[in-house]
Every structure is written in C-alpha cells, then in structure tokens.
Amino acid sequence: MSSALLDLPVKISSERLYQSLMDLAKIGATSKGGNCRLALTPLDGQGRDLVTAWMREAGMTITVDQVGNIFARRAGKDNELPPIMTGSHIDTQPTGGKFDGCFGVLAGLEVVRTLNDHDIETNAPIEVVIWTNEEGTRFVPVMMGSGAFVGKFKLEDILNTTDKDGKRVGDELKAIGYDGKAPVGGRAVGAYFEAHIEQGPILEHENKVIGVVTGSLGLRWYDVTVTGMEMHAGPTPMPIRQDALYAATFIMQDVIQNALDHAPHGRGTVGSATVHPSSRNVIPGKVTFTVDIRHENADQLRAMHERLLATCSSIEKSHNVTVRVEEVSYFPPTPFDPTMVNAVREAAKSSDLSYMDIVTGAGHDAVYMASVTPTAMIFVPCKDGVSHNEIEDAKPEDLAAGAQVLYEAMLPRAML
Incomplete structure (x- = not known):
C-alpha cells in the first residue's frame, strides 16, 4: 500500500472487537456474568482453540513454545526483521471477568484484522501472543509464560510445577494440546505493546479514555510471623501478657501509614492473617x-522496606514477642521505554482521545518483556475500577479506543 493511502483514516471495528470478547466469554462463563478459565484446564484449552482459530482465519501462522505460549504471526515484507509484538493472556481468576487479559489479546487480533481489511503490508512481521498462566491462580509463579520467555524461570522448573492437586504443568499442557515444541525465548522482539483494562479507578475518576502507562510499581511481598505466648484470657493480667495479635496490629497499621507517608505512589496492604490458636x-x-508494599521509585521502595524491618524490630522489643520477616517476592520498579510511551501518547492525540500518564500497580506480562525489548502499555477504564471480579466491565467504545491507539502506535513501528 502506498504511503499516501496510509495517511487515510483507518478505524478498527468496535463491533467486531466487542463481539469477539463476548464470544470468548462464553467459554467458562459464570452465573454472575464473569469467567472461570483457570490456566491449562480444559476450558483454557477451549479458549485457546477458539482464539487461534480466529487467528488462522486472519491469515496468521501459529507457533507454540514449550511452556504453551502461543505466537500468531502476520508476515511482513521482510520477515528477517524482529516482530512487533502485542498480546496478553486469556486465563482468568476463579471469579474473573471478561476483559482482564482477553482485551489485550483480542485488541491485537483486531489490529491484524484491520490491516487485512485495508490490505496494508507492514515491513516487519506482527505477532500477537497469548502468554501462559499470567494469573498464577492454579500454578505459581504468576506471569509464568512471559517470565520463562525472558529467562526469569527455567523450563524444567516450570514444566515440573504442580497445582494443589499435584498435577504438573507439563502434563496439563499436553492434556489440552498445547505442549509446543518451539524453544522458549532466545529470539529478538522489535517492540512489545500491551493493551489492558486499568484494573483500578483512576481513569474513570479523571474522566480519561486512555492511560499512557509510563511504568510499573516495584513490589515487595513478605510473610511476617509474630510469636508470643498463648495463655488463659481471664487469669492473665494485662501487663505480663505476650499477646501476639496485639503486637501484630501495630505492625499492620504501620504498613498502611508507611504507604501514606510515601504518597502518591506508595501502596501498603495486609491481605491475609492467621491467628493461633484462634480461641x-x-x-x-x-x-x-x-x-x-509497592512504589514506582526504587529508593522510596527501599525506604519502605527498611521502615517495615525497623517497625518489626521495635515492636519485638516493646511487646516482648519475636517477629520474623521473610521476603518472598521482589519486583523492582520498571519504567517503560520513553520512545514507546511517547508513541502511545501521540497515538491517543492523533485519535483525538483524552489521555493521561499513569503507572500500573498490577503485574503484567509487559513488565517482564520490558527487560528484553522496548515496551509500552495502553490502559482503558473499567467500571468502578473493579477487576478480578465477575462484575468486571468496560464500555465497548473505550475498548475500541484502546485498540485504535494500539493500532496507531504499532503501525509506524512495524513500518520502520
């Protein structure tokens, strides 16, 4: 296609995109309108089958690697060039919604369908990827497929990972027909874009259609154990108690205050607690x-970490208990590529869409991909900021806007 024709406005099909989302949502549909397609279950296999069928209908060739990541390629003029990639995941939470992850995959497919509609041939190939087990609900770790692709996890370890019933990833991949033979990673990617619902309330609150994601918050997870001594609640005077719960509440409260003191990007959450003997x-x-705890700035996140440890040490001494802190996960703050971020910003401008810069507080496959290729993300609003919930919802026009920005951002990159 000539460069003059490329200047003509090209619009993705809002109706086709939304219908594809609704058709995929029928697989694993729940009574409250959500989805349950846990990774590598038969329902996940059915979802993969449906989406890859659509990809083949769009003229794409399908490759599956050894951890089940699916790469659908639309050839370019020069297939020796590294592909311009987009995608996300289609596995869900047990009580998940219709859009988390799925939107990113089907927005990528819609980009390809739109290129086909207008007979546009890109210089570099375009790939739409479905990453395996992003949610980490059935199998740990989260973002398993993209993590393996960038070399974060070893293939053998992933294939031998088991769920709570002792079923292996390798066996479950084979059972649903996605035990691919292609090597995991080890190849160049020209750029990676990921479209996603925000999974938070900021865009809706600010009345913006597009979130230009500048990077991800860093994250540190801990397991904290406070040990005192269980004694009878009646005969034991207050001053001599070693009350583990009372001591723990001071630490818990400071987790929240720690985040508030590192506003606006500080986050602090105590999500689970167990009391023994619970009588x-x-x-x-x-x-x-x-x-x-989370923060976008590495120094601020380190300061939050040090404060948590100091608080635990102080409470241990003042309450005559022992406090053990085990750090179980760490993801450093990940800034996205400035040129890629600006491409998303310019695409929003050219589409005359309201937008704002935003930082993602959730983990996404894009966070791993940023370690191997220039990466950017596009957010669209979700109703009331609700996600990981069956009532998760997004407006068709917002989803279409996100896919349009994805198209406008990807095309110039694929034409280089």
Missing part, C-alpha cells in the same frame, strides 16, 4: 500475616 478465651500466641 475466644485464649491470648493469641502466634500470628502470621502477609505484607505487600
């Missing part, structure tokens, strides 16, 4: 709880 008339002898 009405027994002073708690042990409390275990989780801590999740």
Whole structure:
C-alpha cells in the first residue's frame, strides 16, 4: 500500500472487537456474568482453540513454545526483521471477568484484522501472543509464560510445577494440546505493546479514555510471623501478657501509614492473617500475616522496606514477642521505554482521545518483556475500577479506543 493511502483514516471495528470478547466469554462463563478459565484446564484449552482459530482465519501462522505460549504471526515484507509484538493472556481468576487479559489479546487480533481489511503490508512481521498462566491462580509463579520467555524461570522448573492437586504443568499442557515444541525465548522482539483494562479507578475518576502507562510499581511481598505466648484470657493480667495479635496490629497499621507517608505512589496492604490458636478465651500466641508494599521509585521502595524491618524490630522489643520477616517476592520498579510511551501518547492525540500518564500497580506480562525489548502499555477504564471480579466491565467504545491507539502506535513501528 502506498504511503499516501496510509495517511487515510483507518478505524478498527468496535463491533467486531466487542463481539469477539463476548464470544470468548462464553467459554467458562459464570452465573454472575464473569469467567472461570483457570490456566491449562480444559476450558483454557477451549479458549485457546477458539482464539487461534480466529487467528488462522486472519491469515496468521501459529507457533507454540514449550511452556504453551502461543505466537500468531502476520508476515511482513521482510520477515528477517524482529516482530512487533502485542498480546496478553486469556486465563482468568476463579471469579474473573471478561476483559482482564482477553482485551489485550483480542485488541491485537483486531489490529491484524484491520490491516487485512485495508490490505496494508507492514515491513516487519506482527505477532500477537497469548502468554501462559499470567494469573498464577492454579500454578505459581504468576506471569509464568512471559517470565520463562525472558529467562526469569527455567523450563524444567516450570514444566515440573504442580497445582494443589499435584498435577504438573507439563502434563496439563499436553492434556489440552498445547505442549509446543518451539524453544522458549532466545529470539529478538522489535517492540512489545500491551493493551489492558486499568484494573483500578483512576481513569474513570479523571474522566480519561486512555492511560499512557509510563511504568510499573516495584513490589515487595513478605510473610511476617509474630510469636508470643498463648495463655488463659481471664487469669492473665494485662501487663505480663505476650499477646501476639496485639503486637501484630501495630505492625499492620504501620504498613498502611508507611504507604501514606510515601504518597502518591506508595501502596501498603495486609491481605491475609492467621491467628493461633484462634480461641475466644485464649491470648493469641502466634500470628502470621502477609505484607505487600509497592512504589514506582526504587529508593522510596527501599525506604519502605527498611521502615517495615525497623517497625518489626521495635515492636519485638516493646511487646516482648519475636517477629520474623521473610521476603518472598521482589519486583523492582520498571519504567517503560520513553520512545514507546511517547508513541502511545501521540497515538491517543492523533485519535483525538483524552489521555493521561499513569503507572500500573498490577503485574503484567509487559513488565517482564520490558527487560528484553522496548515496551509500552495502553490502559482503558473499567467500571468502578473493579477487576478480578465477575462484575468486571468496560464500555465497548473505550475498548475500541484502546485498540485504535494500539493500532496507531504499532503501525509506524512495524513500518520502520
């Protein structure tokens, strides 16, 4: 196609995109309008079958690697060039929604369908990827497929990972027909774009259609154990108690205050707690709880980490208990490529869409991909900021806007 024709406005099909999302949502549909397609279950296999069928209908060739990542390629004029890639995942939470992950995959497919509609041939090939087990619900770790692709996880370890029933990833891939033979990673990618619902309330609150994602918050997860001594609640005077729960609450409260003191991008959450022996008339002898802290700035995240440790040490001394802190996960803050981020910003401008810069507080496959190729993300609003929930919702016009920005951002990159 001539460069003059490329200047003509090209619009993706909002109706086709939304219908594809609704058709995929029928697989694993829940009674409350959501989805349950856990990774590598038969329902996940059915979802993969449906989407790859659409990809083949769009003239794409399908390659599956050894951890089940699916790469659908639309050839370019020069197939020796590294592909311009986009995608996400289609596995869900147990009570997930219709859009988390799925939108990114089907927006990528819609880009290809739109190129086909207008007979546009790109210089570089375009690939749409479906990453395996992004959610990490059935198998740990999260973002398993993209992590393996960038070399974060070893193939053998991934294939031998088991779920709570002892079923292996390798066996479950084979059972659904996605135990691919292609090597995992080890090849160049020209650029990676990922479209996603925001999974938070900021865009809706600010009345913006497009979130230009500048990077991801860093994350540190901990398991904290506070040990005191269980004793009878009646006869034991207050001053001599070693109340593990009472001591733990001071740490828990400071997790929140720590985040507030590192505003606006500080985050602090205690998401799970267990009290032992959990009896009405027994002073708690042990409390275990989780801590999740996040920040976009590495120095600020380190300061939050050091404060958590200092607080635990102080409470240990002042409450005559022992406090053990185990860090179980760490993701450093990940800034996205400035040129790629600006491409998304310019695409929003050229499409006359309202937009704002935003940082993602959730983990995405794009965070791993940023370690191997220039990367950017595009957010669109979701209703009330709700995600990982069956009532997750997004407006068709917002989804179409996100896919349009994806198209406008990818095309120039694929034409280089």
